[in-house]
Amino acid sequence: MSLIPQRAVIREVGLRDGLQSIERVLPTEHKLEWIRGAYEAGQREIEVGSFVPARLLPQLADTAELVAYAKTLPGLVVSVLVPNLKGAERAIETHADWMLVPLSASVAHSLANLRKTPEDVVAEVARMRAARDASGSKTLIEGGIGTAFGCTLQGHVETAQVLRCMQMLLDAGADRVSLADTVGYANPAAVRMLFEAARNIAGDRLCCAHFHDTRGLALANVYAALETGVTRFDATLAGIGGCPHAPGASGNASSEDLAFMLADMGIDTGIDLGRLLALRARVAAWLEGEALHGTLWRAGLPKTFRPVSTSVF
Amino acid sequence: MSLIPQRAVIREVGLRDGLQSIERVLPTEHKLEWIRGAYEAGQREIEVGSFVPARLLPQLADTAELVAYAKTLPGLVVSVLVPNLKGAERAIETHADWMLVPLSASVAHSLANLRKTPEDVVAEVARMRAARDASGSKTLIEGGIGTAFGCTLQGHVETAQVLRCMQMLLDAGADRVSLADTVGYANPAAVRMLFEAARNIAGDRLCCAHFHDTRGLALANVYAALETGVTRFDATLAGIGGCPHAPGASGNASSEDLAFMLADMGIDTGIDLGRLLALRARVAAWLEGEALHGTLWRAGLPKTFRPVSTSVF
Numbered sequence: 001m002s003l004i005p006q007r008a009v010i011r012e013v014g015l016r017d018g019l020q021s022i023e024r025v026l027p028t029e030h031k032l033e034w035i036r037g038a039y040e041a042g043q044r045e046i047e048v049g050s051f052v053p054a055r056l057l058p059q060l061a062d063t064a065e066l067v068a069y070a071k072t073l074p075g076l077v078v079s080v081l082v083p084n085l086k087g088a089e090r091a092i093e094t095h096a097d098w099m100l101v102p103l104s105a106s107v108a109h110s111l112a113n114l115r116k117t118p119e120d121v122v123a124e125v126a127r128m129r130a131a132r133d134a135s136g137s138k139t140l141i142e143g144g145i146g147t148a149f150g151c152t153l154q155g156h157v158e159t160a161q162v163l164r165c166m167q168m169l170l171d172a173g174a175d176r177v178s179l180a181d182t183v184g185y186a187n188p189a190a191v192r193m194l195f196e197a198a199r200n201i202a203g204d205r206l207c208c209a210h211f212h213d214t215r216g217l218a219l220a221n222v223y224a225a226l227e228t229g230v231t232r233f234d235a236t237l238a239g240i241g242g243c244p245h246a247p248g249a250s251g252n253a254s255s256e257d258l259a260f261m262l263a264d265m266g267i268d269t270g271i272d273l274g275r276l277l278a279l280r281a282r283v284a285a286w287l288e289g290e291a292l293h294g295t296l297w298r299a300g301l302p303k304t305f306r307p308v309s310t311s312v313f
Numbered sequence: 314m315s316l317i318p319q320r321a322v323i324r325e326v327g328l329r330d331g332l333q334s335i336e337r338v339l340p341t342e343h344k345l346e347w348i349r350g351a352y353e354a355g356q357r358e359i360e361v362g363s364f365v366p367a368r369l370l371p372q373l374a375d376t377a378e379l380v381a382y383a384k385t386l387p388g389l390v391v392s393v394l395v396p397n398l399k400g401a402e403r404a405i406e407t408h409a410d411w412m413l414v415p416l417s418a419s420v421a422h423s424l425a426n427l428r429k430t431p432e433d434v435v436a437e438v439a440r441m442r443a444a445r446d447a448s449g450s451k452t453l454i455e456g457g458i459g460t461a462f463g464c465t466l467q468g469h470v471e472t473a474q475v476l477r478c479m480q481m482l483l484d485a486g487a488d489r490v491s492l493a494d495t496v497g498y499a500n501p502a503a504v505r506m507l508f509e510a511a512r513n514i515a516g517d518r519l520c521c522a523h524f525h526d527t528r529g530l531a532l533a534n535v536y537a538a539l540e541t542g543v544t545r546f547d548a549t550l551a552g553i554g555g556c557p558h559a560p561g562a563s564g565n566a567s568s569e570d571l572a573f574m575l576a577d578m579g580i581d582t583g584i585d586l587g588r589l590l591a592l593r594a595r596v597a598a599w600l601e602g603e604a605l606h607g608t609l610w611r612a613g614l615p616k617t618f619r620p621v622s623t624s625v626f
Contacts, residue, residue: 004502150617185615188536189317189578215615216570216608220533223501257529265502295529302498302528304463 005231007268010259011045011208012038014236014283015066016081017252019059020050021242022290028062030286032069037282038237039073041275043255045232046070047079047100051087067094079142083114088128092137100142100178101125103169105162106151109182113146122168129173142176142207143169148194150185159194166201176207180234181221184214184251188224195228210234211253212242213293218253219261226267233258237280239293254294256280260301268308273301318544320581323568324358324521325351327549327596328379329394330565332372333363334555335603341375343599345382350595351550352386354588356568358545359383360392360413364400380407392455396427401441405450413455413491414438416482418475419464422495426459435481442486455489455520456482461507463498472507479514489520493547494534497527497564501537508541523547524566525555526606531566532574539580546571550593552606567607569593573614581621586614 015034019026026034031048038046048070049063063080070078071094079098082088091099103121104110110118128141147154148162166177179198181191191209198206209225209232211218222233239254259271273296280297328347332339344361351359361383362376376393383391384407392411395401404412416434417423423431441454460467461475479490492511494504504522511519522538522545524531535546552567572584586609593610 150615152616155616183615184612185617187574187577214608214612215573216567217532217574219529220536220574223533223536254529260528261500261530261533264500295527299497299527302463302496303465303468304498 003229004226008262009045009232010255010269011232011234012043012255013047013234014240016047016050018236018240020057025059028065031066034283035070037279039076041279042270042272044075045077050081051090052083064094067096071095084124085127092132092135092139096139098140098142100144102144102146103165104146105165106147106154106157108154109147109151112153118165122172125169125174126172140175142178143174144178144180146180146182148179149181149190152183163197163201166198176205177202178208180210181212184212186221187217188220191221191224192228195225208232213239213251213253237283251293256296257294260296263308266308316542317539321575322358322545323572323582324545324547325356325568326360326547327553329360329363331549331553333370338372344379347596348383350592352389354592355583355585357388358390363394364403365396377407380409384408397437398440405445405448405452409452411453411455413457415457415459416478417459418478419460419467419470421467422460422464425466431478435485438482438487439485453488455491456487457491457493459493459495461492462494462503465496476510476514479511489518490515491521493523494525497525499534500530501533504534504537505541508538521545526552526564526566550596564606569609570607573609576621579621
C-alpha cells in the first residue's frame with residue numbers, strides 16, 4: 001500500500017547535526033539569523049543545538065541562548081539534543097518543546113559515541129521522564145535510535161535489536177521514537193521493511209526519519225519512508241553534517257532538495273523554496289570552505305514548478 | 314502495490330548520452346576499453362553511440378567501429394541511438410541489437426532538438442520498421458519518449474500527450490517504448506503516475522526508464538519506477554551527461570550509485586561493483602576536468618554490503 005501524505009514536516013537539524021561536525025564555531029548572531037531565516041521560509045520545527053558540555057562541542061555552547069530566541073517565534077517547535085539527565089534538565093529549564101535523546105542500536109557505536117550501552121541510555125530516559133513529570137514540564141522526550149540500518153564500526157545491526165531498543169525506549173517513558181541512518185547504510189527496501197516493523201510497535205509515536213546522503217540514497221529513502229506513513233524528516237540546509245564517530249559518513253539529506261521533492265510531489269511542507277534557497281546562500285557564505293551538498297541551489301526550480309499552499313499548519 | 318523485482322538491468326548509456334554532451338572527443342581506444350570494462354564488470358546492455366552525421370556529433374563518429382567490437386562480446390546487447398531512417402539503416406547493417414529512436418513529447422523541444430514534430434518522428438519510425446522487416450534484420454526498434462515529465466523550453470508536458478506519442482509509436486511498429494526525464498523534472502509521485510498509465514498502454518513493451526539527476530531525484534525516481542514494474546534503467550558511469558538543448562540539465566543517474574542501490578536492495582543486476590568502481594576511476598581520469606557526479610566512489614561500499622549473485626542472466 002502506498003500512503004503519500006498531504007503534508008509533511010522537514011525538521012531543520014543543521015544547527016545541531018550539521019554544525020557539530022564542523023570544526024569552526026559559527027557565531028551566535030549567524031545562528032540566530034539562520035533560525036529567523038528558516039522560520040521566515042516557513043520551517044516550523046528546528047533542532048537548535050545540543051545540551052552537552054561546551055568542552056566537548058564548543059560549536060554548540062550557545063544552545064540555551066538559541067532556545068530562548070527560538071521560543072519567541074510563534075508556533076515554532078524548538079528541539080534540542082540531550083545526551084543525559086543533566087542535558088534534559090537544561091532542556092526542561094529552557095522550555096524546549098522537544099528533547100531528542102540519542103540511542104545507538106549498535107553497541108559498538110553506542111560505546112564509542114556515547115560511552116554507554118543502549119540499556120544505559122534507556123535507564124537514563126526513565127530518569128529524564130521522571131524529572132520531566134516531576135517538574136510539570138511539557139517538553140516531549142524523543143528517543144532517537146541511531147545506526148538503525150548498520151554501523152561503520154560493528155557492521156550489521158539486527159532488526160530485532162533496533163525494535164528491542166524501540167520497545168525499551170517506549171517502556172521507559174519516551175513520548176516519541178524515531179529512526180536514524182546515522183552512517184548512510186540504508187536503502188529503500190530496508191527503509192520500508194524497518195519502518196513498517198517499527199510502526200507495528202510504536203504506532204503514531206514513531207515520529208521521524210533521519211537519513212544521511214552518504215551514498216546518494218537519502219531522497220530515495222525518504223520516498224520509501226513516506227510510503228510507510230512517515231511525515232516528519234530531519235534534514236540540514238546544504239546537506240551539512242555527519243557523525244565524527246562514524247568514519248566515511250558525510251552529509252545529511254539536504255533540506256532544500258528534500259523540500260523541493262516533497263513540494264513537487266504536491267506535499268505541503270509550509271516552506272517557501274525561494275526563501276529557503278536565499279537562506280542557503282547566506283549559510284553557504286558563512287561556511288565557505290566546508291563540504292556543502294545539494295543540487296537544487298545549482299539547477300534552480302523547474303519551469304513547471306508550482307508551489308503547494310504554503311500556509312503554515 | 315509494490316513490485317520489487319529480483320533482477321534489473323542497468324543499460325550503460327555513458328558512451329552515447331554522456332559523451333555527446335562533452336566537447337572533447339574520447340579516443341576510440343578508450344571507448345573500446347570502456348565497453349570491455351563494463352562487460353567485464355557484468356554489464357550486458359550498452360548503448361555504444363549514435364548514428365548521426367559526424368559533423369553534428371564528432372564525439373560519436375566511431376559508432377560503427379564500437380558496434381562491431383561490442384558484437385564480439387558474447388551475450389552483450391548492443392544499442393545505438395538513431396534519429397532517422399538513414400541512421401536506422403546503419404544500425405541494421407552493423408547488426409546492432411537495439412536501436413533507440415528519440416521522440417520528444419514536448420513539441421518545442423522536438424523542434425529545437427530534432428527539427429521534427431513528434432508526428433514526423435512517428436512517420437519515420439514506420440519507415441524504419443518497414444526497412445527493418447524488408448531486410449530480415451532482428452534489430453529491435455525502441456521508441457524513447459523524451460521530455461516525458463516536462464521541458465525547459467515549453468514547461469509543462471501533458472500526460473495525455475506523452476501517452477498519445479506512446480500509442481502512435483507502438484502503432485507505427487516500435488517493438489519497445491521507454492520514458493525519459495530528459496531535463497530532470499520528474500519526481501517519484503509523477504513517475505509512479507506516468508509509468509502506471511504507460512504500462513496500461515504498452516504492457517511489457519514498456520521497457521526502460523531514463524532519469525537525470527539534475528535536482529538529486531534520479532534514484533528516488535528509479536525506486537518509484539521499480540514499484541510500477543520497470544526493470545531496466547539507463548544510467549551513465551560517473552553520472553556524466555545532459556542535453557545540449559535543455560539548459561540547466563546536468564547529469565544522468567550514475568551507473569555505480571544505481572548499481573549499489575539495486576544490489577543493496579537485493580536486486581541482481583549482474584554487476585560486480587568493485588570492477589565497476591575501478592572502471593569509473595579509469596573513465597574519470599580520461600575525462601578529467603569534466604563535470605563528474607556520483608557518491609559511491611568517494612564513500613565506498615558499506616561494511617555490511619554483500620553482493621547478490623553476479624551470475625549473468
